[in-house]
Amino acid sequence: MSTVVIVGAQWGDEGKGKIIDFLAAQADVVVRGQGGNNAGHTVVVGDKKYALHLVPSGILYPETINIIGNGVVFDPEGFLKEVQQLEAEGVSTENIKISDRAHVIFPYHKVIDELSEAARGAKKIGTTKKGIGPCYMDKVERSGIRICDLMDREVFIEKVTQQIEKKNEIIEKIYKGKSVNKEEIIEKYLEYADKIRPYVDDTTVIVYDEIIKDKKVLFEGAQGTLLDIDLGTYPYVTSSHPISGGFTVGSGIGPNMIEEVLGIAKAYTTRVGKGPFVTEQDNETGDKIRVAGNEFGTTTGRPRRCGWFDAVMLKYSARVNGMTSIALMLLDVLTGFDKIRICTAYRLGDKEIHNFPASLKTLSQCEPIYEELDGWTEDITGAKTFEELPVNAQKYVKRIEELVGVPVKIVSVGPKRSQTIVRDKIFK
Numbered sequence: 001m002s003t004v005v006i007v008g009a010q011w012g013d014e015g016k017g018k019i020i021d022f023l024a025a026q027a028d029v030v031v032r033g034q035g036g037n038n039a040g041h042t043v044v045v046g047d048k049k050y051a052l053h054l055v056p057s058g059i060l061y062p063e064t065i066n067i068i069g070n071g072v073v074f075d076p077e078g079f080l081k082e083v084q085q086l087e088a089e090g091v092s093t094e095n096i097k098i099s100d101r102a103h104v105i106f107p108y109h110k111v112i113d114e115l116s117e118a119a120r121g122a123k124k125i126g127t128t129k130k131g132i133g134p135c136y137m138d139k140v141e142r143s144g145i146r147i148c149d150l151m152d153r154e155v156f157i158e159k160v161t162q163q164i165e166k167k168n169e170i171i172e173k174i175y176k177g178k179s180v181n182k183e184e185i186i187e188k189y190l191e192y193a194d195k196i197r198p199y200v201d202d203t204t205v206i207v208y209d210e211i212i213k214d215k216k217v218l219f220e221g222a223q224g225t226l227l228d229i230d231l232g233t234y235p236y237v238t239s240s241h242p243i244s245g246g247f248t249v250g251s252g253i254g255p256n257m258i259e260e261v262l263g264i265a266k267a268y269t270t271r272v273g274k275g276p277f278v279t280e281q282d283n284e285t286g287d288k289i290r291v292a293g294n295e296f297g298t299t300t301g302r303p304r305r306c307g308w309f310d311a312v313m314l315k316y317s318a319r320v321n322g323m324t325s326i327a328l329m330l331l332d333v334l335t336g337f338d339k340i341r342i343c344t345a346y347r348l349g350d351k352e353i354h355n356f357p358a359s360l361k362t363l364s365q366c367e368p369i370y371e372e373l374d375g376w377t378e379d380i381t382g383a384k385t386f387e388e389l390p391v392n393a394q395k396y397v398k399r400i401e402e403l404v405g406v407p408v409k410i411v412s413v414g415p416k417r418s419q420t421i422v423r424d425k426i427f428k
């Protein structure tokens, strides 16, 4: 068995796309198990930059099987657009497989996402408006439409007709919005059905068989641990399970089939969307990180909120994921800071706490307790080994390792494949 789960250790956008592409050079299969095209995974190859949303980040390797698992919510329009773009750039999309159990996103999901956000007013979540939450709501309510339904014209028309009638009542009566057109949706989705049919399969069988054959399988997490519907900063989260355990349900494997859990973490912290953020630097420091790290959303283009590395959060993330290693990303962004801070504990009133609290009220009252380390000024974007890094950069990485209690096996010093320092192997 040779399996690695890649999870976002913070609030998403940690650089998962880069590491998945990097490790995909050795992998036979890459599997997405949750989320949808709310994800934006960037892969840089030479001068080319690919922004992947639904298509797994192993797509640049023609031999690799890229699976969109049963736990994903699937937007056919977004998918076909992405496939068209990749093909136009000469990337083959033949090896994509879509689970027949994945749930389908419809225009009414996007409309309801938008209207419910507007109705939340100041309490809005800041969703990507891709219809993710409303689609998962239908799934859990047991009224969702799956890929296997879409593949059957008769079943599909019956189910979607019922859904459109129900959703239009919600749109018009609750939100005073504009209803969606039934005939248009049916016609469009029947066309999509024919286009995606060649990709559809029982992906749980493929994943299982490949693991049993000892093939190298990479599980591609989307979003991040603190966006998990159960373990994240609820309600400022996404509607799926971005943690490692999410792959057991999201791709149909047993938990004993997960060997290595690689947490992807930035050398600092970012968040896009609303919600508490203990180490946020809404000041010059945050601006400096945003500019150096080009911290603008891959999916929505929104500026990301920036702050210092939070070891309390990372320790929590390591625990709930069973993290066995860390890839520390964007270390180059911290070059030029005189002093670099790491949050080692939270102050809550007159107490010091080390566990990430559940209550948002409590979390918003937490003050970061920082440890300060000396920075470095040398350009590190060309470093090939850990020893080539300035001593202060090495000390920073080692301190994170010590605080979190998980080895940093990869250090990333730039967006390209070549800007990756591997300290220890990931696939066994």
Ligand code: GDP
Binding pocket: 008, 012, 013, 014, 015, 016, 017, 018, 039, 040, 041, 042, 043, 044, 292, 293, 298, 329, 330, 331, 332, 333, 412, 413, 414, 415, 416
């Ligand atoms: P993902 O959602 O976790 O895949 O991350 P995103 O692609 O949304 O955001 C990460 C951004 O950081 C992308 O623009 C990457 O190209 C970029 N990136 C990844 N690793 C590094 C790194 O080590 N240094 C720098 N400067 N950029 C990086």
Ligand code: IMO
Binding pocket: 008, 011, 012, 013, 014, 038, 039, 040, 041, 125, 126, 127, 128, 129, 130, 131, 132, 133, 221, 222, 223, 224, 227, 236, 237, 238, 239, 272, 273, 274, 298
């Ligand atoms: P990747 O895979 C960062 C955030 C949104 C919002 C919340 C809910 O690129 O790391 P949703 O549309 O999912 O209902 O929005 O989750 N969010 C992400 N933030 N990276 C992502 O994906 C995200 N996907 C969703 O900004 O706060």
Ligand code: MG
Binding pocket: 012, 013, 014, 039, 040, 041, 042, 298, 299
């Ligand atoms: Mg992203």
